[in-house]
Amino acid sequence: MPPRLPGxxxxxxxxxxxxxxxxxxxxELASRAGTxxxxxxxxESAKSAPAWxxxxxxxxxxxxxxxxxxxxxxxxx
Numbered sequence: 001m002p003p004r005l006p007g008x009x010x011x012x013x014x015x016x017x018x019x020x021x022x023x024x025x026x027x028e029l030a031s032r033a034g035t036x037x038x039x040x041x042x043x044e045s046a047k048s049a050p051a052w053x054x055x056x057x058x059x060x061x062x063x064x065x066x067x068x069x070x071x072x073x074x075x076x077x
Contacts, residue, residue, distance in 0.1 A: 007042065007043055007045075007047055007048050009046040010076035011043065011055075011073050011076075012043055012044040014069065014072035014076050015029075015044055015058060015062070015069075018064060018072060026041055029058065033057040033058045033060070033061035035054055040058070043058070
């Protein structure tokens with residue numbers, strides 16, 4: 001198995017902030033996005049870089065567009 005690429009801390013913080021604003025747990029977000037708790041946890045803690053489709057599914061689960069998620073990431077920079 002190839003090593004995991006490091007994640008983007010700003011993306012992780014943006015997703016965590018949006019998730020918390022919606023009063024969702026990591027488990028609830030993972031369920032809504034069709035992914036696992038571990039995936040959400042690794043993204044939020046910047047331990048791995050998510051696939052593009054995973055980011056899209058998380059954005060949809062949070063009820064934001066990709067542009068809104070990108071803007072939230074920029075706020076974290």
